[in-house]
Amino acid sequence: EIIDRYRGTKGALLPLLSEVQVACGHWLPANVLAWIADEVDVHLSYLYGMATFYTMFSLEPRGQFIVRVCESPACHILGTQTVLEALREELDIDVGQTTPDGLFTLELSSCLGVCEVAPAMQINEVVFGNLTRQKIHEVIERYRRGDVVDYRKLPGSGGRVRTDWEIHRRAILLHGVGDIDPESLDDYLAIGGYEALRKAVLGMSPEQVVEEVKQSGLRGRGGAGFPTGMKWSFTLPLKAPEKYVICNADEGEPGTFKDRYIMEGNPHRLLEGLIIAGYAIGACKGFIYVRGEYALSMHRLRRAVEQARERGFLGQRILGSTFSFDVEIRSGAGAYVCGEETALIESIEGLRGNPRVKPPFPGVRGLWAMPTVVNNVETLANVPAIIKNGASWYRSFGTEDSPGVKLYQICGHVNAPQIVEAPLGLTLRELIEVYGGGMKDGIPFKMCQTGGASFGFFTAEHLDTVMDYASMQKKGGALGSGTMLVMNEKTCVVDVVRNIMHFFQHESCGFCTPCRRGTRVLYETLCRIAQGEGRESDLSLMVDLAQTMSATANCALAMSPIFFVRTTIERLKDEYLAHIVDKKCPLGVCSA
Numbered sequence: 001e002i003i004d005r006y007r008g009t010k011g012a013l014l015p016l017l018s019e020v021q022v023a024c025g026h027w028l029p030a031n032v033l034a035w036i037a038d039e040v041d042v043h044l045s046y047l048y049g050m051a052t053f054y055t056m057f058s059l060e061p062r063g064q065f066i067v068r069v070c071e072s073p074a075c076h077i078l079g080t081q082t083v084l085e086a087l088r089e090e091l092d093i094d095v096g097q098t099t100p101d102g103l104f105t106l107e108l109s110s111c112l113g114v115c116e117v118a119p120a121m122q123i124n125e126v127v128f129g130n131l132t133r134q135k136i137h138e139v140i141e142r143y144r145r146g147d148v149v150d151y152r153k154l155p156g157s158g159g160r161v162r163t164d165w166e167i168h169r170r171a172i173l174l175h176g177v178g179d180i181d182p183e184s185l186d187d188y189l190a191i192g193g194y195e196a197l198r199k200a201v202l203g204m205s206p207e208q209v210v211e212e213v214k215q216s217g218l219r220g221r222g223g224a225g226f227p228t229g230m231k232w233s234f235t236l237p238l239k240a241p242e243k244y245v246i247c248n249a250d251e252g253e254p255g256t257f258k259d260r261y262i263m264e265g266n267p268h269r270l271l272e273g274l275i276i277a278g279y280a281i282g283a284c285k286g287f288i289y290v291r292g293e294y295a296l297s298m299h300r301l302r303r304a305v306e307q308a309r310e311r312g313f314l315g316q317r318i319l320g321s322t323f324s325f326d327v328e329i330r331s332g333a334g335a336y337v338c339g340e341e342t343a344l345i346e347s348i349e350g351l352r353g354n355p356r357v358k359p360p361f362p363g364v365r366g367l368w369a370m371p372t373v374v375n376n377v378e379t380l381a382n383v384p385a386i387i388k389n390g391a392s393w394y395r396s397f398g399t400e401d402s403p404g405v406k407l408y409q410i411c412g413h414v415n416a417p418q419i420v421e422a423p424l425g426l427t428l429r430e431l432i433e434v435y436g437g438g439m440k441d442g443i444p445f446k447m448c449q450t451g452g453a454s455f456g457f458f459t460a461e462h463l464d465t466v467m468d469y470a471s472m473q474k475k476g477g478a479l480g481s482g483t484m485l486v487m488n489e490k491t492c493v494v495d496v497v498r499n500i501m502h503f504f505q506h507e508s509c510g511f512c513t514p515c516r517r518g519t520r521v522l523y524e525t526l527c528r529i530a531q532g533e534g535r536e537s538d539l540s541l542m543v544d545l546a547q548t549m550s551a552t553a554n555c556a557l558a559m560s561p562i563f564f565v566r567t568t569i570e571r572l573k574d575e576y577l578a579h580i581v582d583k584k585c586p587l588g589v590c591s592a
């Protein structure tokens with residue numbers, strides 16, 4: 001039945017394997033893989049390659065409930081090890097094992113995308129955050145009793161949201177989040193939903209839409225900050241049998257959780273932005289590629305697509321215009337590198353998510369070799385407001401370099417980790433003190449990783465930096481995805497950088513040697529330093545190696561370590577040296 005359902009859907013191997021895995025009880029038996037290979041006419045080695053690339057697949061039997069503990073930097077500094085110890089005791093198994101009754105399998109996850117409630121774990125589709133030993137005990141007992149949480153009935157995001165930069169009156173990206181029923185199209189229409197789409201397809205040419213977005217100064221909110229209108233303008237004039245627009249909802253950058261709020265809290269807003277983007281570049285179809293861990297986002301987006309089709313916002317001749325467009329939701333399966341746009345395209349095509357060699361860029365030759373625009377969720381969520389209110393209105397927020405509004409995320413050692421919508425240009429100090437509720441337990445600030453796990457560290461001297469693209473970069477940080485991981489003076493920099501490096505060496509796709517080996521060597525060097533076996537020469541060697549990786553590897557994943565390696569060695573060198581000279585962690589944090 002599952003195979004039949006996917007017959008004729010191009011590149012659907014990933015969703016097919018995901019569904020088969022659920023049907024088989026959370027794993028893919030060898031005989032089932034062989035049978036699928038036969039049915040869909042691909043070589044078994046190819047399917048094996050897929051199943052071993054994506055971490056959410058398993059070739060070994062697993063329990064009824066997969067308990068996945070988040071080991072991202074935010075969870076790490078707030079207690080991943082304590083959570084793991086508690087679960088080991090509670091379940092009497094280690095990571096990778098299944099309880100004898102077949103109920104629970106314990107696993108690690110690179111990042112669950114829920115840093116505002118760190119430390120966290122996920123049981124099948126449901127996240128449990130702010131974990132304590134007591135809470136873990138209660139949750140496990142609950143599942144033992146068969147009292148299983150249905151993720152589709154969860155309220156989702158909308159809890160800790162700050163949009164009070166003019167007391168909700170002008171919140172753009174989070175408009176409706178936490179207030180409307182995310183599964184009601186009528187609720188979205190009641191707050192002005194789909195008015196921008198109507199204006200675009202009935203009153204503007206694609207060129208005018210692209211020009212409006214260009215004039216707004218909107219830059220990609222996924223991390224790179226490339227001007228959105230310019231990206232669209234490369235693809236618009238191209239003649240091709242088909243064009244595509246893809247929403248990159250594979251929010252895998254540790255520290256980042258903003259896109260989930262939009263998808264769970266107001267999925268129609270993203271959908272409206274995507275349809276407008278499709279109209280602007282002349283696309284016939286759109287995809288939303290959602291990370292595998294975000295089950296509730298996927299559920300709500302699927303509902304939104306169905307509703308939009310029923311009411312004429314999607315499908316043939318949208319709103320009576322000549323524009324036809326449809327959207328398909330695709331799920332990832334646990335590969336951070338699929339957030340890189342060409343890896344994401346490979347994944348939609350039903351391949352392992354290896355980034356392509358560029359050029360050609362996707363705007364010219366993307367999905368199935370057709371011109372394809374890839375935009376992040378937050379980027380697209382800005383579009384309806386820009387079309388509705390105009391570019392100059394949008395430019396009235398933010399700074400000259402970075403116009404508009406941004407979803408900042410603050411997590412780590414603050415009293416109120418949360419998501420904040422504000423005009424671009426807040427300072428880090430404001431974010432911590434006004435929105436983050438100050439430093440947790442009053443313990444002084446020490447450092448902050450800016451923009452996500454891929455970028456540089458700030459120390460106290462950078463607290464008043466304006467958080468826009470140019471100012472952050474000038475100071476060795478980055479706006480990136482807008483996340484700020486705040487750490488107090490009890491946090492060991494070597495321990496944190498080692499954790500981040502572990503993430504990168506784990507997520508390297510292995511395609512090119514500088515990254516595959518380089519991330520490994522950097523991680524092993526950091527382990528030696530953490531264990532008191534480092535040499536002073538290791539510090540310059542790490543900077544050289546990270547620089548070489550950045551210059552020679554194929555994609556942005558290998559270009560990331562140089563930022564956090566260099567800034568921490570430059571700014572917190574004494575702490576590295578203390579590990580090397582005294583042969584131990586001065587804060588007593590690092591362990592073997």
Ligand code: SF4
Pocket residue numbers: 337354355507508509510511512513515516553554555556557558
């Ligand atoms: Fe893969 Fe790393 Fe090479 Fe990117 S840089 S293609 S992640 S091995």
